[in-house]
Amino acid sequence: MLKGKALKLGDNITTDHIIPGRYAHLRSNLPELAKHVLEDAEPKFASKVKVGDFIVAGSNFGLGSSREHAPLVIKMAGVRAVLAKSVARIFFRNAINIGLPVLICNTAKINDGDKLEVDLKAGTVKDITNSNQLTFGKIPEIMLRILDEGGLIPYIKKYGDFKL
Amino acid sequence: MGKTLAEKILDQESGSIVIARVDLVFAQDTTGPLTIRQFQACGFKRLANPKKTALFLDHAAPSPDISISNDHKLLRQFAQKSRCLIYDVGSGVCHQLVAESLAKPGDIIVGADSHTVTAGALGAFATGMGSSDAAVALALGKTWLRVPESIKIQVSGKFSPAVMGKDLILHIIGKIGADGATYKALEFGGEGLENISMSARFTIANMSVESGAKVGLFPADRITKDYLSAQGRGDQYKSLSADKDAGYEKTINVDLATLEPTVAKPHRVDNVALARELKGTKIQQVFIGTCTNGRLEDLEMAAGILKGKKHHPETRLIVAPASQNVLLEAIRAGYIQTLIEAGASILPPGCGACLGLHHGVLASGEACLSTSNRNFKGRMGSPKAFIYLGSPATAAASAITGEITDPREAM
Numbered sequence: 001m002l003k004g005k006a007l008k009l010g011d012n013i014t015t016d017h018i019i020p021g022r023y024a025h026l027r028s029n030l031p032e033l034a035k036h037v038l039e040d041a042e043p044k045f046a047s048k049v050k051v052g053d054f055i056v057a058g059s060n061f062g063l064g065s066s067r068e069h070a071p072l073v074i075k076m077a078g079v080r081a082v083l084a085k086s087v088a089r090i091f092f093r094n095a096i097n098i099g100l101p102v103l104i105c106n107t108a109k110i111n112d113g114d115k116l117e118v119d120l121k122a123g124t125v126k127d128i129t130n131s132n133q134l135t136f137g138k139i140p141e142i143m144l145r146i147l148d149e150g151g152l153i154p155y156i157k158k159y160g161d162f163k164l
Numbered sequence: 165m166g167k168t169l170a171e172k173i174l175d176q177e178s179g180s181i182v183i184a185r186v187d188l189v190f191a192q193d194t195t196g197p198l199t200i201r202q203f204q205a206c207g208f209k210r211l212a213n214p215k216k217t218a219l220f221l222d223h224a225a226p227s228p229d230i231s232i233s234n235d236h237k238l239l240r241q242f243a244q245k246s247r248c249l250i251y252d253v254g255s256g257v258c259h260q261l262v263a264e265s266l267a268k269p270g271d272i273i274v275g276a277d278s279h280t281v282t283a284g285a286l287g288a289f290a291t292g293m294g295s296s297d298a299a300v301a302l303a304l305g306k307t308w309l310r311v312p313e314s315i316k317i318q319v320s321g322k323f324s325p326a327v328m329g330k331d332l333i334l335h336i337i338g339k340i341g342a343d344g345a346t347y348k349a350l351e352f353g354g355e356g357l358e359n360i361s362m363s364a365r366f367t368i369a370n371m372s373v374e375s376g377a378k379v380g381l382f383p384a385d386r387i388t389k390d391y392l393s394a395q396g397r398g399d400q401y402k403s404l405s406a407d408k409d410a411g412y413e414k415t416i417n418v419d420l421a422t423l424e425p426t427v428a429k430p431h432r433v434d435n436v437a438l439a440r441e442l443k444g445t446k447i448q449q450v451f452i453g454t455c456t457n458g459r460l461e462d463l464e465m466a467a468g469i470l471k472g473k474k475h476h477p478e479t480r481l482i483v484a485p486a487s488q489n490v491l492l493e494a495i496r497a498g499y500i501q502t503l504i505e506a507g508a509s510i511l512p513p514g515c516g517a518c519l520g521l522h523h524g525v526l527a528s529g530e531a532c533l534s535t536s537n538r539n540f541k542g543r544m545g546s547p548k549a550f551i552y553l554g555s556p557a558t559a560a561a562s563a564i565t566g567e568i569t570d571p572r573e574a575m
Binding site: 012014016017020021022024025026027028029039040059060063064065066067068069086088089090093094097098140141142151152153156157161162164 | 181183194195197198202205206207223224228229231232234235238275276277278280292293294295296297299300304306307308310342343346347376378432519520521525538540541542543544545547
């Protein structure tokens with residue numbers, strides 16, 4: 001069970017919002033890069049986020065680039081999981097690959113600052129603040145296994161290959 | 165039921181999860197360093213296929229600062245040690261180089277760059293992934309894929325003068341939305357394909373990802389064959405088409421003759437309008453180039469409009485050919501001279517100003533008409549700048565007037 005507070009963002013948050021190209025020179029310095037996480041969507045995000053928080057977004061979260069640095073800096077900032085109405089394909093795959101759960105659910109009724117409880121196994125999100133419960137869509141089996149190992153690199157280190 | 169192009173190449177029905185062989189895996193200078201670190205973190209030492217592995221130094225080329233220079237050095241050292249292919253600064257944009265010399269019909273291609281989908285124009289299942297996936301593909305020569313459902317784009321007719329492939333794909337994205345094809349394949353078909361050049365097909369496949377698509381696929385036909393033959397790779401051609409009774413999630417019909425010059429407004433690619441509707445919108449920079457529209461045909465169109473003219477005094481004109489071959493051919497054809505005489509600043513082949521790293525970074529409050537593929541907030545520099553996307557024809561016409569202009573007015 002994961003517990004934390006909701007940090008609400010809107011629809012169509014792009015990878016350029018998450019880490020703009022102007023910080024490409026920091027991509028081999030992830031701790032520095034992480035200081036700019038989501039800067040162009042919410043300038044105070046990096047100072048507001050606490051370890052254990054959840055990003056709660058609208059539709060098409062993470063559209064754009066294949067930069068794996070995007071989910072990496074979100075995870076490094078302390079975010080436990082991303083909840084969104086829908087997620088762009090490459091971001092979804094990258095997030096799972098670096099061990100950041102992405103949960104597809106109707107986030108409309110979750111407000112900024114709400115206290116949430118996420119049960120990954122049961123597939124449920126409880127909004128403690130407004131006593132609302134949501135279920136999230138099933139993650140494909142192969143991605144669940146990758147997530148269980150903490151990401152693709154630990155998964156391949158353990159199994160040496162993809163196991164269907 | 166018959167098979168879609170995606171089902172044919174991946175040899176499974178849509179919805180299946182497959183472990184697929186990878187015919188080419190690549191990364192570039194902003195995703196490559198992490199790819200190498202993930203490869204090493206996994207304990208890998210050797211590449212599965214050095215000759216099917218490529219690194220490209222294109223996003224910040226030549227390097228604008230020390231940290232990126234260090235990243236470039238890391239990529240060069242890795243290439244030397246692993247004996248993979250490397251395309252150093254000045255060679256051009258990865259997707260253009262993949263198109264020119266590496267991709268072929270029926271290939272499965274994984275690139276650590278979202279615009280890897282460009283090679284779908286040649287009938288290759290080419291898709292963008294992150295550094296971890298690319299690292300595993302480097303080492304194992306395979307990846308896992310979900311066979312996507314397909315949306316058919318059925319085209320008929322012919323483009324009107326000054327209307328280009330860019331206008332078609334912007335029209336489609338405007339229609340289906342920036343997430344209209346998420347997890348799906350866009351597949352192009354119909355008799356109108358014979359009127360869509362290879363260059364335009366690359367533009368269209370390139371931007372399929374802006375509708376969320378995993379891949380944008382064209383059948384391999386006579387135009388594909390001629391293109392490969394012209395590159396000296398005629399032997400790599402094989403015909404590839406979807407079955408007539410293939411199952412599509414939906415079909416969208418487009419008559420090319422009805423299209424008009426189209427522009428995506430800030431800050432979303434699906435926020436489209438006709439160029440003529442934006443008349444009067446002042447722009448401070450015009451950028452012609454990138455994997456979307458930096459090919460010979462694009463420079464030919466721009467040079468044709470700019471010949472004997474000058475860019476507007478309050479509008480900068482920046483041109484980046486997509487590859488060294490494109491640059492050389494454009495020099496031979498006289499397009500570069502025409503563009504320089506019109507006042508253009510010519511950049512070395514590469515990604516140029518597209519992602520806000522260097523070579524034409526926008527100031528706060530400025531607007532740019534760019535032939536690239538993304539107009540996201542902050543993409544080309546200041547988060548307070550505005551990016552409009554259009555074709556090379558629209559870009560050239562707008563450079564002359566200093567405001568967004570329907571190129572048919574300039575012809």
